[in-house]
Amino acid sequence: MEIRSAFTNGEEIPIKYTCDGIDISPPLEWEKIDNAKTYAIIVEDPDAPGGTFIHWVIYNIKRNSLPENVKKEMESEIGIQGVNDFGKIGYNGPCPPKSHGPHRYYFNVYALDSELPLRKNITADNLKSLMENHIISAGNLMGKYKRK
Numbered sequence: 001m002e003i004r005s006a007f008t009n010g011e012e013i014p015i016k017y018t019c020d021g022i023d024i025s026p027p028l029e030w031e032k033i034d035n036a037k038t039y040a041i042i043v044e045d046p047d048a049p050g051g052t053f054i055h056w057v058i059y060n061i062k063r064n065s066l067p068e069n070v071k072k073e074m075e076s077e078i079g080i081q082g083v084n085d086f087g088k089i090g091y092n093g094p095c096p097p098k099s100h101g102p103h104r105y106y107f108n109v110y111a112l113d114s115e116l117p118l119r120k121n122i123t124a125d126n127l128k129s130l131m132e133n134h135i136i137s138a139g140n141l142m143g144k145y146k147r148k
Contacts, residue, residue, distance in 0.1 A: 001139030003030045003109055006068070013105060013143035019095030020147060024069040025056065028107060032064040033137045036111035038079075039064065040131060042124045045094065047103040054124040055105065056091040057082030059131075060115055074120065082122035089121075094145035102146035111137040 006026045007013050015021040028041070040059035046052045058070070061079040072090030074081055086092045096103040112134045119126060 001031055001033065001109060001111065001137050003028060003107060003139050003141040005029070005107065005141055005143075007141075007143045009141050009143075011143060012102075013094055013145045018093040018145055018147075021093070023091075023093045025066065025091035025093075027066065027068040028109070028141075029065040030109045030139065033111035035113060036136060038062055038112045038115050040110045040112060040116070040127060041066075042108045042110075042127065043091070044106045044108065044124070045096070045103050046106070047096070047100070049097065049100075054085045055093060056084055057122060057124050057127055058090075059112075059122075059127055060118075075118070080118060080122070082119075082124070082127060094143075096145065096147055098147045100146070102144040105143050105145060107141045107143070109139055109141075110135050 005028050017026045039061040043056035044052050058079045058081045081090045113136050116130045
């Protein structure tokens with residue numbers, strides 16, 4: 001599944017989508033998958049010092065795109081957002097330690113064959129369990145970021 005955003009695969013994520021900018025979610029668009037009822041997104045940083053760090057959990061998306069700056073609320077017409085590893089609902093962008101080199105951020109998009117049940121404060125691990133046996137296609141877009 002091909003995914004498009006304000007940056008291309010392997011390139012630097014624009015500062016406005018990071019903690020050094022205004023920390024809003026980037027626009028995302030992906031190919032429409034036949035038979036997909038909903039889509040889910042998990043944004044992960046596998047280069048974090050304590051292991052993979054989750055920046056965004058959102059599911060039950062009924063379209064194949066998201067606008068820039070999705071509001072940080074659990075339920076909306078866009079989908080259901082979970083808790084990231086900052087302990088907050090919604091998107092929080094790249095914010096690696098200044099002493100680190102560039103980190104990689106994977107915007108993982110999953111096409112699902114069903115709508116998933118509402119779970120308050122869902123985590124990425126909880127969502128991955130709910131998605132089991134429902135993923136019909138998946139893809140990712142990787143961006144990099146290093147703090148100045």
